[in-house]
Amino acid sequence: MDLDVMLGDLAVLVECESFSADHRAVARSAGVVGEFGERLLGVAAETVVIEGVSHLRWSFGEPRVLLLGHHDTVWPMGTLGRIPWSVVDGVARGPGVFDMKAGLVQMFHALAGLSSLEGVCVLVTGDEELGSPTSRGLIEESARGCAAAFVMEASADGGALKIARKGTSNYELVVHGRSSHAGLDPGKGLNAGVELAHQVLALDGLAARVNGANPARTGRPGELGPVTVTPTLSSAGTTTNTVPAQARVAVDVRVPTVAAQHRVDELIRALTPRIAGTRLEVLGGPNRPPLEPDSSAELFALAQRVAADLSLGPLEGAGVGGASDGNFTAGVGCPTLDGLGAVGGGAHAEGEHVIVAEMPGRAALLRGLIEAVRA
Incomplete structure (x- = not known):
């Protein structure tokens, strides 16, 4: 594979900013991305626009292998002016270069070297960084019945493949109280902010209840560690002299198993107020099942054999706390290998x-995996 050509393609992708929240940019x-795919695969993409978000799909016959990536990034428009595309001393930089535009370039160049694309489906989504609200259905539909899903997310540290990922749940706990004047009639109010403080402490203790005395071990490849329940963004009240009538907190949940995800959901929905008269409302829930x-x-065992045949050196595997669209493919029963990108x-x-x-070696690894699965 010609690295100079790959870098030229990567420069074009990085310099086309694609902040997830900006549908025009996406x-x-x-x-x-569609132009790259048509040039290298010889076929135009199916463009699927859902709620204003643009996704791309290529299918070649009855799919056996799904290649999954995303072209949106977390970087707001204009970031390129501050962090421009560059390659210095063998290191490429720019918004989205690692997550995950280099992975897309590697994917297309890997496919271009195949003698046939029969049995391959390529799906590149536009809202992964938002939790894939519009693309989840496409991902699950494309994965069902495939023998393998290869996810082009960036590698773990040192190039390790991601062989396990925690599942994620996202909640917002809303406290409903009653307002009153903080100076004249404080006792007539029901302080939602104080109730929220009680609930944040309760939320902070939920993980220990699920993990028990023996939380999941860590340190070996694929082990994901314990459940985490983390209260994050919070707010309460409207003015400094008013007892808050409403307060809210966002809650980030990470779980190693489906059973743990269900248990945390039960515990959050079972929270009860400490201040009489206040009311709790739970919004959200499980987003991605664990991989x-x-x-x-x-x-992963197949990837290790392919890497050895290509003299790419030993491949390591890692379990990570972050989720990806690979969680969805695994969730519908499709064998999934993640972290095959940059x-x-x-x-x-x-x-x-x-x-x-x-980059060329990672593209060669992907090509070898596709050939092995289709054999």
């Missing part, structure tokens, strides 16, 4: 970067 990016190690075990680091951070010398 549509422009879909156009650029458990069993979903990737056979494909080698580098700094996802969602100022130091986002890609080690460019690794």
Whole structure:
């Protein structure tokens, strides 16, 4: 594979900013990705627009292998002016370069080298960074019945493949109280902010109730660690001299198993007020099921064999706390291997970067995996 050509393609993708919340920008990016796909695969994409979000899909016969990626990024429009595209000393930088535009370039170049695309489905979504609210159905539909899903998200540290991911749940707990004048009639109010404080402490203790005395071990490949329940963004009240009538807190939940995800959901919905007269409302719930190690075990072993045949060096596997669209493919029973994209680091951070010398090898690994699954 020609690294210079790959880098030229990557530059075009990075310089087309695609902030998830900007549907026009995502549509422009879909156009650029579609052009790459048509050039390298010889077929125009099916463009699927759902609630203003642009997704792309290519299908070649009866699908056996799903290649999954996204073209949206977390970076607001204009970030390119502050963090421009560059390649210095073998390191590429720019918004979205690692998560996950380099992975898309590797994917298309891997496919271009196949003698046939029969049995391959490619899906590139436009809202992964938002939790895939419009693309989840497409992902699950495309994955059902496939023998493998290869997810082009960036690698874990050191180029490790992601062989397990925690599932995620997102909640908002809303407290309803009653307002009153904080100076004249404080006792007539029901302080939602104080009730929220009680609930934040209760939420903070839920993980220990699920994990018990023996939380999941960590340190071995694929182990995901314990359940975490983290209260995050919170607010209460309207003015400084009014007893708050409403307060709310967002809650981030990460779980290693489906059973743990269900248990946390039960506990959150069972929370009760401490202040008489206040009322709790729970919004949200489970978003992505966990990608458990069993979903990737056979494909990871296959990847290790392919890497050895290509003299790419030993492949490591890692379990990670972050979720991806691979959680959805695993959730519908499709064997899934994640982290096949770029080698580098700094996802969602100022130091986002890609080690460019690794790109041809990662593309070759993907090509070998596709050939092996279709054999």
